[in-house]
Structures are given as C-alpha cells and as structure tokens.
Amino acid sequence: MSVTRKEMLARAADELRAAGVEIPERTAQWIFQHVTGFSTAEVLLRPDEPVADVHTDAFLALIARRAKREPLQYVLNEAEFCGAIFRVDGRVLIPRPETELLVERGRAYLAERMTSEKSIAVLDIGTGSGAIAVSLARAARELQLHCACDVRIVASDLSQSALDVARVNAERLGVASMITFVQASYADGELLRALAPFALILSNPPYIPQVNAADLQPEVAHFEPHLALFGGADGLDAYRAIVGGCADLLSAAYLVAFEVGIGQADAVTKLGGSVFARADVEVLRDEQGIERVVAFRASEARR
Template sequence: MMGDREDGNGTAQRLTLREAMLGAANELAAQGVDEARSNAELLLLHVLGMERSQLLRDFGEPFPADKAEAWTELVRRKALGEPIQYMIGEQWFYGRPFAVTPAVLIPRPETELLVEAVLEAADKLWPPEAEPAPTVVDVGTGSGAIAVTLASQRPRWRLCASDLSPDALAVARTNVARHEADGRIAFVQGDLLAPFVPGRDKTEHAGLRIDVLVSNPPYIPAADMEGLQREVRDYEPHLALVGGEDGLDPYRRMIDQLPQLAVLPRIVAFELGIGQPRLVAAMLERMSAWDDIRIITDYGGIERHVIATQSQPRE
C-alpha cells in the first residue's frame, strides 16, 4: 500500500505526505509520465482536498490511512496515461476553473490567445457602450471555455455556443452555471454552421445574424492520431480531435457555409494545427470579404490562429 513504509525493524510505518508524493513521482517518472512531480502533487492535493499552502505546511504529517486506497488508484491511473484534468475533473482557463470530462477536450493555454485576439478585434468594432452589442457564436464549444470567458469579459455581448455532441453541451452548461452566465449564453446542438443557415433547419437560431464567429474545431489529420501523446490519443474525444485526412475539413465546410448565413460575420477567428493557418488564411482571402486577415503565433512561436476582420459594417 502506498501509504506505508517499513522501518529498520520491518515494522510498517506511515509515510509522510512528502514521502508519498515523492514515491508517486518516482513511479510516474518510471512509467514515462511527463512532469511527474507536478502531477503527483496535483493528485495528492486532490485526494486530500487540500490547498497547496496547506500541503506545504503539513508535508511532515503522516499520510491518512483512509485515503491510501484512493491514492493508490489515482497514481495507477495516471501511470497509464490518463490526463490529470479528467481525474480531478477540472482545468483552469483564462484565470477560471472549468469542469472537464472525457466528453470534451481539455482547454489549452494557447486558446487563451484566441480569446484575447477576439476581444481586441471586437473592441475596435464595438466599443464598450456601442449599441447593439455584437452577437458571438462559438462553434464546437466543448467545455464552453471560450464562450464563458467571452461572456465573463464582455457582459453585454450576446453569446451562442454550439456543438455536435450533446454530452459536450452538458459539460458547457455546467460551466455556464458555475460562472454565473446563465441566461446569457444560448446553446445549440448541431454540425458546425448548419444550425444557423436560414431555412436549412427549423431551429430558433436559423438565420441568426452572427457578428463574430470563433471556433476551435477538430484539426488533427487522421494519419497523425497514432503519433499523438497517449494522454491525447487514448483519452480525449476523437470527435473533437480528428479533422479529416488533412485536418482541414471543418474549416473548408465552415468557409463554404459562411455565404449561406444571413450575413457574413465581421470577425472570423479560428484555432488551427501546425502548418495549417496560412492555408486557411488563403481560403478566407479568396472570399474577399475581410480587409484584415492576420495569423497569430502561440507561446511556442508556432502559427496557431487566424483572425479575419471587416472594418466596415455590411448593410
């Protein structure tokens, strides 16, 4: 049992919290888990229900016997590659905690840059007190991290979050309630922009005038799935990962659907995979609908986002 060790006389002794964490970190490292010590600490905080400051204070205390079985199981699951965010049920994004389950992708730090780009571009077109405030649609919302963050940062904006997966929408609704955005974000189940095309589906959002379209759709090429980290390949939902043979199918389909909307969005913002942004930027340029198309690099210097903006309103 991971909560015990033997003294020099062969008598079982309770491990301290520090010893339990270090032992778990060594086991995780031996199984090829990246950032083993950080993961072990997060699991320990979770199983003990502690804040980090409490753990640092109590590192020398014995590991509680009633938590040993749960602790052993958590370390075993992590050693097999399960993402810690699914194990503890949470991931932070833009300074807020979001519930996550295996039904949704785990929000990534680089997506925060997409949110910032949308906020910056939209503020130029719709100043804080402008009327009417923009209507923003987050396609493929997953956990709802983008939609909830935009709603929290700009309370006057009207938000709509869509996803093909009803299970993902259930997680997004949980996060909307958690961050007190109830009544400010509408939910739509459907495939990409299809629910918003006038006359196509008899839904209340068909024909919605979309001012800002933001999306982080599946963009992994099918052939690349096998080479992904096991944490991603074996645990995160493939529906939200695979974007067809070259990873660009969702972008092609959305760009084809854009002219079918009631009006072209003045801002279109996409997150993409490595090597994809310039290809999608070229697709948008061929439409000649936006006078500024920019590519944004992520924290690692990789081209990651495309944002197209039309500075003048359309009639």
C-alpha cells in the same frame, strides 16, 4: 502502520515515473493536494504527518489513473483557462493555453464594437467544454460595466455530451443566462440560421491530420475525444465545413476567427477567400511564434 506524506508522495512519484509521466514528483503533489485540500506549505512543511486512510484510498486511485496516462486535467476533473477553472472530462477536449489567443482577439473585437452597438450576437462553433464561449461571456460582462450593449452568445457543438459539460461550466461561472447552447454540425443547422446574424464567430475546430494520429502522446490519442481532434486527411475538413456555412450567418460587419494547427494558416486563409473575399485578413502568432489564429474582418457586407 500509517504512511507519512513524504513516503506516500515518494511511492506515487516512483509509480508515475515508471509509467513515463513527466514531472512525477510535482504531479504526485498536485494530486495529493487535490485529494486532501492541503496547501503546498502544509504538504512540504509537515512531511512526516501520517496520511488518513480516506485520503490514501482516494489518492492512490487517482495516481493509478494518471499512471495509465490519463491526462491530469481529467484525473482532477478541472483545467485552468483564461483565469478560470473549468470542469473537464473525457467528453470534451482539454482547453489549451494557445486558445486564449483566440479569446483575446474576440474580446478586443467586442470591446471595440460594444461602445457603439445596442446588441451583438456571437457564435462559438465546436464549443466543447465551453471555454471560449464562457470566457467571452465573462469578458463581455466586464465590458458591460462601461456600456449598455447586450451580448448574446451561441455555443454550438455536434456532441450533446460536450454541450452538457459546457452548460455546467457556464452555470458554475455565472454566465449561463448569456449563452444559448445548440447542437449543430459546424455552421450548419436551421437553428443557427434562426439565431443569426452574428457579428463575431470564433472556432477552435478539430485540425489534426488523421495521418498524425500515431505521433500523439498517449494522453491525447487514448483519452481525448477524437471528434474534437482530427480534421480529416489534411486536417482542414472542419474549416471547409464552417466556411461553407458562414455565408448565411454573418452580419454586415463581422469578425470570423479560427485557431489553426502548425503550418495551416495559409491553407485556412485560402479557404476563407471565397466567402470572406473582401475581408481583411489577420494572422496572429502565439507565444512560441507559431501562426495560431487566422481572422477575417469586414466592416460591411462582404460575401
């Protein structure tokens, strides 16, 4: 006997609830729609329709993965960021909404500089899924409708598998020709120096202190790549490495902006003090009022 949509969704929600998954009913519906391609209206307005066997098998397999607390974005193989859908899996960190603030700051800087420059080089350090680099490329493409500035973006990551994901996203979203992918450790590497100088450097580096690992949700601790999560004992190792290598990468006028963890803005500002000694410092808060982005801006060489 065929199982109806309503019955299938109810059983899946019960399984997810028992596993401690938040909003189990809505999650079950999202996964069902992903598998079937049905709209929300089709699911809700025709609850007694039987579910095809091919959909049942695929749906139950994805529900089982989510019940093991695998992140929904990995289960669906996609995440929304800056108005676009990015492919994601366990090779890369899931893009977070708060990182959009970093992209917005970078876009504003590009909009300001592109009107008076022939070309601008941008570096995204630790690109992961390519969310920042690809989003900036899409923004630059829009801005180019009003000016002739050429924007070249370099996306670097220590992980080659992460770069593979980033390249797929750049191709899917039509900006691959604007981005060069480089395997490099933070701001280090001959190839990065060969592609310098950069007027805009952005980074969302790993910043969770190792001591906080036990406090993370299973979705994060057990599934997201630790290389992209943990920043050493105090969470600041990546910032030290990036700041230390930036001196050889900057153009005369520049903006360097970092996403930071809760309570890290002051420490990152101090770390940047030596390399960006004469730069103006901006600290931007996210929608929750948390200091989320630290930016160093100089209008001339300040090393």
